[in-house]
Amino acid sequence: MSVVQSDANKINANAMKFDWPVSRSTTISVLSVVIFFLAWQIAPELGLVNGRFTSQPSKVYLAAIEVFRTDNFLFHARISLTEFVLGFSLALAVSVPLGALLGTSRYARLLLDPPLMALYIAPTLILLPIMVIWLGIDLPSKIAVVFLGAIFPIIVNTMAGMREADAQLIRAARSFGANRFDVFTRILIPSSLPSILMGVRLAVGRGVLGVVVGELYVSQAGVGHQLMTYGSAMRIDRLLVYALIISIFGYTLTSLVRLLENRVRNWRPQ
Amino acid sequence: MTQIEIRDLRVEYKTPKSDEAFVAIDNISLDIEQGEFITIVGASGCGKSTLLLTIAGLVNVTSGSVTINNNTVNGPGRDRAVVFQDASLLPWRSVLGNVKFGLEMQRWKDDDIGERAKRFIKMVGLEKFTDYHPHQLSGGMRQRVNIARALAVDPDVLLMDEPFGALDAQTREVMGDELMNIWERDRKTALFVTHDIDEAIFLADRVIVMGRDPGRIKEVMKIDMERPRNAAMFESDEFAKYRRRLRDHLEEDMASMHLVTEVA
Ligand SMILES: Nc1ncnc2c1ncn2[C@@H]1O[C@H](COP(=O)(O)OP(=O)(O)OP(=O)(O)O)[C@@H](O)[C@H]1O
Numbered sequence: 001m002s003v004v005q006s007d008a009n010k011i012n013a014n015a016m017k018f019d020w021p022v023s024r025s026t027t028i029s030v031l032s033v034v035i036f037f038l039a040w041q042i043a044p045e046l047g048l049v050n051g052r053f054t055s056q057p058s059k060v061y062l063a064a065i066e067v068f069r070t071d072n073f074l075f076h077a078r079i080s081l082t083e084f085v086l087g088f089s090l091a092l093a094v095s096v097p098l099g100a101l102l103g104t105s106r107y108a109r110l111l112l113d114p115p116l117m118a119l120y121i122a123p124t125l126i127l128l129p130i131m132v133i134w135l136g137i138d139l140p141s142k143i144a145v146v147f148l149g150a151i152f153p154i155i156v157n158t159m160a161g162m163r164e165a166d167a168q169l170i171r172a173a174r175s176f177g178a179n180r181f182d183v184f185t186r187i188l189i190p191s192s193l194p195s196i197l198m199g200v201r202l203a204v205g206r207g208v209l210g211v212v213v214g215e216l217y218v219s220q221a222g223v224g225h226q227l228m229t230y231g232s233a234m235r236i237d238r239l240l241v242y243a244l245i246i247s248i249f250g251y252t253l254t255s256l257v258r259l260l261e262n263r264v265r266n267w268r269p270q
Numbered sequence: 271m272t273q274i275e276i277r278d279l280r281v282e283y284k285t286p287k288s289d290e291a292f293v294a295i296d297n298i299s300l301d302i303e304q305g306e307f308i309t310i311v312g313a314s315g316c317g318k319s320t321l322l323l324t325i326a327g328l329v330n331v332t333s334g335s336v337t338i339n340n341n342t343v344n345g346p347g348r349d350r351a352v353v354f355q356d357a358s359l360l361p362w363r364s365v366l367g368n369v370k371f372g373l374e375m376q377r378w379k380d381d382d383i384g385e386r387a388k389r390f391i392k393m394v395g396l397e398k399f400t401d402y403h404p405h406q407l408s409g410g411m412r413q414r415v416n417i418a419r420a421l422a423v424d425p426d427v428l429l430m431d432e433p434f435g436a437l438d439a440q441t442r443e444v445m446g447d448e449l450m451n452i453w454e455r456d457r458k459t460a461l462f463v464t465h466d467i468d469e470a471i472f473l474a475d476r477v478i479v480m481g482r483d484p485g486r487i488k489e490v491m492k493i494d495m496e497r498p499r500n501a502a503m504f505e506s507d508e509f510a511k512y513r514r515r516l517r518d519h520l521e522e523d524m525a526s527m528h529l530v531t532e533v534a
């Protein structure tokens with residue numbers, strides 16, 4: 001009895017010690033962000049760091065307004081977005097069917113698996129100079145880089161998803177007379193959807209990287225081109241504005257795919 | 271009327287490494303009457319599932335034959351439906367969607383499918399759970415869905431491979447009872463694989479006892495107890511007699527299995 005009693009006291013004491021207004025972790029996170037921005041703002045003014053290299057939150061804020069007003073932002077954004085959307089759509093159109101083929105045909109796998117794995121693991125950005133030589137410095141080479149970056153994660157994950165489909169479900173479907181097409185559309189596609197979407201999510205990151213690095217390497221316009229311009233002009237404030245925009249774009253798109261992923265994963269136990 | 275004729279059936283499986291095929295069942299001959307309830311028992315690995323899946327058309331005959339209503343089986347067909355042990359419901363479909371699935375695969379007319387599926391969901395007592403997904407159901411409820419899905423396609427022959435194998439003893443008994451009630455309505459020919467001796471006796475017109483190495487029929491035991499059956503029968507002398515007999519058979523097999531492990 002007395003043991004139980006003292007345990008209860010301990011729990012009580014703990015509860016009192018950690019009685020934070022908001023949740024403890026939220027408080028700490030918010031605090032750390034605030035401190036970071038404060039330090040960033042104050043440090044150059046105190047002469048602790050050189051403001052030319054670090055810029056300041058207030059300057060970045062002003063630079064953001066400038067960028068949206070006078071920097072032809074929409075023009076550059078549209079070019080980059082076009083490259084991304086075209087490259088990514090092309091990648092989707094090719095990779096899902098190809099992944100499905102690889103997931104369902106042993107021969108296709110024997111033939112294509114090793115080169116695919118090599119390309120999946122290698123950073124496809126190493127092909128960028130070749131793409132520029134073949135396709136020039138404008139849109140086509142960037143589309144190709146996005147395409148190459150996005151295609152392999154989707155192929156590999158689509159393939160894995162199809163291969164991991166539950167053999168019991170396929171057998172049950174066959175017992176009701178399902179043909180190969182039925183099995184594909186009714187069992188393989190739905191059961192590999194979470195895996196396909198995971199591939200798409202990984203591909204988003206690689207696609208965004210492809211656009212930016214492609215434009216950084218050589219280009220006449222686009223957000224990567226602006227990054228390069230302000231980088232060589234030492235405009236840290238504007239540089240950060242573009243970096244932020246790119247991050248937000250990638251993060252938003254990734255989150256949307258994850259949302260979709262969670263929806264289709266909902267039916268899974270766990 | 272004889273509905274299923276099995277003649278000198280032999281089924282081999284390819285073995286992973288050697289070229290030699292593995293004989294899962296051999297020399298099986300059996301006639302099953304229309305409306306009969308057959309249960310199949312036997313030690314693990316004696317080929318019960320193989321026999322059932324062969325009748326379902328999901329496993330190929332090596333030699334011999336299986337005919338149903340005088341048609342030779344060489345694949346799945348509308349005249350048969352299978353209830354598997356578990357994990358055979360589509361997890362992304364609701365109860366309704368799952369029961370509709372069999373009907374869709376068999377190309378029933380779209381207008382009938384929904385209503386028909388609902389009727390069979392009601393029959394197994396799940397009308398309140400029509401929109402639930404499999405992971406939201408208990409094991410017993412999932413098996414009810416499996417049974418509803420199989421019955422909905424109106425098969426001549428119902429094939430069940432340890433449908434209650436994953437359930438606890440009490441749920442199992444309840445489900446056996448319910449299955450009997452449903453079966454009594456239209457007395458479809460049924461084959462039912464089980465490990466549970468009492469279940470085998472309670473459900474069956476005939477119990478098929480299978481043995482191993484190779485898988486074969488050791489005995490066909492006719493169960494002469496009136497229908498409808500009820501729980502009180504478990505206590506009867508007749509039941510005890512059948513039970514003892516089946517136990518002896520299965521223990522014999524267990525003994526021979528021990529021998530094999532010792533030699534190895
Ligand atoms: N797909 C397969 N490929 C190769 N061998 C198989 C295959 N399926 C079953 N076997 C073998 O055939 C034999 C009979 O298997 P089966 O599943 O029919 O037995 P069972 O009586 O249903 O056993 P259990 O009671 O454990 O379910 C076993 O030795 C098993 O290893």
Ligand SMILES: [Mg+2]
Nearest residue numbers: 318319320431
């Ligand atoms: Mg089995």
